[in-house]
Amino acid sequence: MDTQKTIILLKALSDSSRLLILNALNEKDQYVEELSQRLNLAASTISFHLKKLEMAELISSSKEQYYTMYSMNRKLLDKKLSEILFVDDLCLDEQERRVKMYRDKVISSFFKYGKLEKIPVQRKKKRIILEELVKKFEFDRIYKEKEVNIIIAEFNDDFCTIRRDFISEKLMKRDKGLYERIWKES
Numbered sequence: 093m094d095t096q097k098t099i100i101l102l103k104a105l106s107d108s109s110r111l112l113i114l115n116a117l118n119e120k121d122q123y124v125e126e127l128s129q130r131l132n133l134a135a136s137t138i139s140f141h142l143k144k145l146e147m148a149e150l151i152s153s154s155k156e157q158y159y160t161m162y163s164m165n166r167k168l169l170d171k172k173l174s175e176i177l178f179v180d181d182l183c184l185d186e187q188e189r190r191v192k193m194y195r196d197k198v199i200s201s202f203f204k205y206g207k208l209e210k211i212p213v214q215r216k217k218k219r220i221i222l223e224e225l226v227k228k229f230e231f232d233r234i235y236k237e238k239e240v241n242i243i244i245a246e247f248n249d250d251f252c253t254i255r256r257d258f259i260s261e262k263l264m265k266r267d268k269g270l271y272e273r274i275w276k277e278s
Contacts, residue, residue, distance in 0.1 A: 124159075
């Protein structure tokens with residue numbers, strides 16, 4: 093199931109009136125007026141919700157003489173939740189592409205000519221900037237505080253704040269004044 097269909101389906105299931113309608117249709121196929129009487133809801137309300145359920149492919153309709161009968165899509169409702177929530181690799185690739193575009197935009201917004209102009213206030217953006225800066229430190233190497241300050245100072249003068257943020261964001265660890273990079277790119 094593709095992502096958009098899954099979203100439509102889950103939204104359709106997130107309404108109590110629609111759940112009541114599905115429950116009633118689980119017992120037998122019914123038409124609007126019958127559902128209206130049974131659920132004590134206006135026919136217009138029933139029709140509105142039936143359209144949403146039909147868009148989500150949870151129900152189907154068929155003409156029988158003067159009435160439109162509605163029935164449940166048992167094939168879809170018999171699926172396991174894990175099958176419904178499965179997102180194919182193409183959607184994940186698209187999501188990864190968007191994340192990369194966002195990261196690149198944040199980095200280009202805050203870095204000018206290789207220097208960090210200012211530290212972002214928004215946590216998500218700040219995390220991206222800190223991850224970019226911590227890449228300048230090697231793994232399996234212990235740094236003295238002065239060395240950390242010198243490396244950070246190449247990009248921004250506020251090395252104290254950035255150094256503390258590395259620790260609080262768990263990008264580096266500090267032990268007895270010595271620093272080590274612990275964050276790995278995913």
